[in-house]
Amino acid sequence: MNYATELRKFATSQYIFSAVRITLAIVAPSIILAYFGVLKEYFLFPLATSFVGLTDQPGPFIRRRNALIFAIICFFAVSVIATLLKDFPPIIYLEIILFGMFFSMIGVYGQRLAAVGSLSLVVLAIFVDGHLSQGNLVKNSLIFLAGSVCYLLVFLVVSKIQPYKLAGQMIGENYLELSDYLKLKSRFYLQNPDFDALYLQVISQQVKIKNLQEETRETVFKTRKIVNESTTTSRLLMLMFLNSIDLHEKLMTSESDYGKIQESFGETGLLESISDYLSKLAEELSNIGIALQSGTKAKSLRNLDDELDQVFDEYFDLRNKKLNPDTLENFMIMRIILLRISDITEQINTIYKVFTQDQKLAKSLSTGLDLKEFITNDEKLNFKVLLNNISLKSTHFRHSVRITLAMLTGYIISQMEFLGIGHSYWILITIVAIMRPAYSTTKHRNLLRLYGTVAGAVVAYAILHTVHNNTALFTILLLSMILCFSFLKAQYSWAVFFMTIYIFLTFNFLNPGNINNIFRDRILDTAIAGVVAFAVSYFVLPVWEHTQNLDFMKKSSKSNAKYFKAAMDFFKDENIGIQEYKLKRKDAIIDLANLSDNFQRMISDPKNQQKKMEQVHQFVNTAHLITAYIASFSQYSKNAKDYPEIDFDSWNRKISAELLRTGLILEQKKFDVDIVEESRLKPEDSVDQLLEKRKKEISESEIMNRRDPNRITHLTELKNLQEILELIYDVAKEQRKVAEKLEPVI
Known part of the structure; x- marks a missing residue:
């Protein structure tokens, strides 16, 4: 593994960019509030900023903006209602049922509103019993609202300054996934490959590429500045994305009868040379992807034509020695494989040339396609869609019933005084974070949450017992937040690990000397939530x-x-x-x-x-x-x-x-x-x-x-x-x- 390349992938990705944006939006106001000694009093401000930031899903500017506004409205409404009802325990159960069902059901309108719904339930969990909303209701509500609006303002400013940044990063990620796909394909040419295992990996990678292409297609084709404006950047980004889709098809064409190829050429050394060359092509795709993510121009790492000529020379030498009537068809197959590899090489060389297009040439670029035809139609935001899904046949409705029942169970457990739970809202938050419509996904996230929480709690406990310099602790807190938000989508266990660390450090800053209670509560609450989530997912209206x-x-x-x-x-x-x-x-x-x-x-x-x-x-x-x-x-x-x-x-x-x-x-x-x-x-x-x-x-x-x-x-x-x-x-x-x-x- 090339660690320098992996680091560059991570450092230029949309995830680290988004994580830094959210972290700075949270930390900058916190530093100002701490400077004036009012951070504890105004703690709801950065908390609201973090919640709204987490709902910001990749996509077209207008959709992201509208979703953020909707999230602010939902969070504010939930926080006010939950605070007003916190002293009426019987009504709280009805509140959990109504909010649980509604905010789970709005997932029928897509992932963007599903995220808003999930975070709205997290807001409910925090305010439901008044742990963080003591004092003046109006003041706390306005502080929470101001924190929510803070992230919206940051989003608007950043989007104005860098309108093409997200699209470039997402297109770059497409090339990085294609690079991983080509690396997998190269392994079919190694000695004694495990074909079954490789096919499973290829299929899994196909799923990743498809999901990413769908997200990128929406972002690129529905971003007005990219589709309608004749700027160099917009035209080139569009062309780069369309090239990535065509390249994906070319990579799929490399499918062959690998068993027959191994039998015919396995002992000649030619297959190892092909595998090595495909790995080099994969490196070039990584290079292109990183350049797109960072917004720089890519230059080829090597002369691909010379490298390909060497592979052809090896093929021609072997052909001259081994070609006979019995091996003719085998060499025909190999010649076609090399032709496909040549096509891929030519495509990559063309992509490099795209980076050198000047203003005049860029304006002449045209796809000739009706881009609207390539967009998946989304469910319209009308009430009928919601009503039509209120049925046991709907996976969304079944999920809503499960998550509502799990939250009710978690809340009942949290109110049992003999358990001595100090941060009871963590149980509800963990249930919301773990549970997903599919049992398999819930089970997987449950385990990842447990591993990440335990490991993070142990590391955070050790840090707080060994590091006493506030500047060092604050630096660790900052890095943990960035890494948590960076890994949240792709590496959930690591995200929970760093989340646990920054939560420990945050509570330590707000209430020093309480580390033992935090450690016990975090582990206990996560375990309780995990058991509840697993039991409900398995026994209540499961969708197998x-x-x-x-x-x-x-x-x-x-x-x-x-x-x-x-x-x-x-x-x-x-x-x-x-x-x-x-x-x-x-x-x-x-x-x-x-x-x-x-x-x-x-x-x-x-x-x-x-x-x-x-x-x-x-x-x-x-x-x-x-x-x-x-x-x-x-x-x-x-x-x-x-x-x-x-x-x-x-x-x-x-x-x-x-x-x-x-x-x-x-x-x-x-x-x-x-x-x-x-x-x-x-x-x-x-x-x-x-x-x-x-x-x-x-x-x-x-x-x-x-x-x-x-x-x-x-x-x-x-x-x-x-x-x-x-x-x-x-x-x-x-x-x-x-x-x-x-x-x-x-």
């Missing part, structure tokens, strides 16, 4: 992942069929535009990632809820391969007219029929015999005859030492096209057989 498998399979199967049709139509030049093709590609990748993500969560469900795990795993793998092979097929720059030796019409009907059969089986619909007959068509290709002719030529004449990396024979292209079509059909057939085993209930 296997119940959603069928829907995701249907969507993936249907979108792959449409993706293949679009790719074939585009290849046959049947009046289909590039936009229509890219839309179908986007849908196929999204549905594949959703299916894969659901399967990953299913692995964490209890064993008795992992229904038909083996078949589901096979379906996910075949769906991944179908999408990848279609991507390979779509990469040909020529069209069907240039390859008359292949019967594309028959292949189209054959594969489409097989994909349709799978979809109908999943839908439990009957299909005509004609569809079965279509899937059994035998295309009338003439490739095999040409191949036999070429083998005869090789056996009868001396092999010519041609070493042109850019030259590829027509026969090699034909053989590769035929093989891709065969692979798509074979995997589609395998997927159909898996679907038959899943009948009638998944």
